Amino acid sequence: MSDKLLVIGEVREGELRNVSFEAIAAAKQISSEAEIVGILVGDGELEGLAKELIQYGADRVTTVMHENLKTYTSEGYGQAILAIIHEESPSGIVMGHTSIGKDLTPKLAGKLQTGLISDAVAVESGGDQPVFVRPIYSGKAFEKKIIKSGMTFVTIRPNNIAPLEKDESRTGNVSVKDVDVTDIRTVVKEVVRKASKGVDLSEASVIVAGGRGVKSADGFKPLYELADVLGGAVGASRGACDAEYCDYALQIGQTGKVVTPDLYIAVGISGAIQHLAGMSNSKVIVAINKDPESNIFNVADYGIVGDLFEVIPLLIEEIKQLK
Template identity: 50%
Template sequence: MSQPILVVAECKGSSIRRVTFEAIAVAQKLLQQRAGAVHCFLAGPGEGAELQQAARELLTYGASEVHLASSSEQTESNALASLKPLQSLVQQLQPQFVIAGHTAYGRELAPRLAASLASGYIADATAVELLDDGFAFTRPLYAGKAFETRSFTGAAPHIVTIRPNNHETAAPLEAVAAANESAINTLPASASPLRSIVREVVSRVSSGIDLTEADIIVAGGRGVRGSEGFQLLQQLADQLGGAVGASRAACDAGYCDYSLQIGQTGKVVTPQLYIACGISGAIQHLAGMSQSRTIIAINKDPEAPIFSIADYGIVGDLFEIVPLLTDELKKLGRQA
């Protein structure tokens, strides 16, 4: 009897987060050795058209069925409200794996689900390897200084969270031009024992690319010297089509909002390109960005620790270098 794989989908506003498409791709990889189907669990408020549209989009990306949990309590800021309907769905489907993003939502929901089911749990997987007798998941340890490979033993379901921006995304299926409405199921309402209720969400950053999903990040540290310096970084990020981040030192100094913080106590990012401007490279910050594909460091101090992990280093004043880079990119854009 084949067992499906259940993906916990996640939306930000009305858009499906990219990590969900990465999770679907991981599920498809896990199904290469056996028959099975990908199911998606999606929670959201009410019975709005946006939730139905998101469900149809999931079907076009390879989900065989989408199971909706809709109520006023279901929000991206309240993962606990999703626990009861997700438990019921897992007991109904009996999946081999439950895969979620290693996001604020997934980090709160997945371990609770694993504990309630007495299931194995592997968190923050950055790679998946197919073995002759199963699967192995790689995850970082000690702020990225070491890696371990783990496999599951015991009965399913196995719970996994994957680090965003570390896996390929599923491709839309051309054959699915119009999603089959019969493949969208609404789960029965079930009251969750909430310990807190989200009354309001105030977003400090109303637009722009999510840091955890950005392919290019321009980050500033204490060396940026103020909010004006972050405006220079924003101009460079705009030219590159990227996002702006910050070290904790810059956030503590009041140069920018804490929503931009990258590091051990902030967001963990793995972009294709990370440009560190005026960041010394404290170990707490390196824990959040050291796995970036290519790192460029700009710092006046040639002995700054950030240069030890940088692929390219520029010793100089960021207030001279960043505007030059921005101007050159503008010229290239005009030529193109």
């Protein structure tokens, strides 16, 4: 196999997800000498997005456009990406550990009869072999893995590996591969998005999350306002979702999304172990709760004991004055 790494990019609402750029940075850490080849599949115009991948570090990009790739299905994407993999014969593949990545990569690995390291949060140097760090036991511990033989196939957790700086002067070849995407057994007739528009929760650098202490759906309104002034996203604990204060698309925790933002503001969240499993690796955690004995304060870097309906408006005003 050649020293070549394929990076599978992801498109969301016509734009590249940030994890696509993080995957390129991870590929560079795996092998600084390897040729980085981006892969983009879809139904729309991909050339502009391909050029953006190159500006973030890809050496060249291969695209596949087909009407059966308009909406994600593992069968359609799998056919398109496998065709490129077989043509390129790479030494490794890198993709984001997103909802699509978690569904697609095990199936690709099975077709390729190769192993898969999922949910890596860091790539370390280990002599001739890169060392992949991934959380286990709901984030209570970390394990380190190396690949002794065969293809390097890894997914990376979003918002953990910083992307390379964008260089608009970088150029590279963008090629189009024709793949006959057929035999799609799953037909997506309609996509209904319940999640709010704006910053993607799994990639947000700032998250304001509400729990049962928010008390109602209306109680989430100040959280949205705080997230807006911070340029962040809104999340929730399972308790808040179960109480129907918000949609389950916002759920963070062991059975929801796992996030690692730069700043996580937990509002009215007690700190159940299942919730901590989804956010405890955040870089800075701020807890707002009127109960000083809440478990959330045990993991928080900063704690505010007080009524969230009094504290949040004060925070919003202070932040607005700083801007």
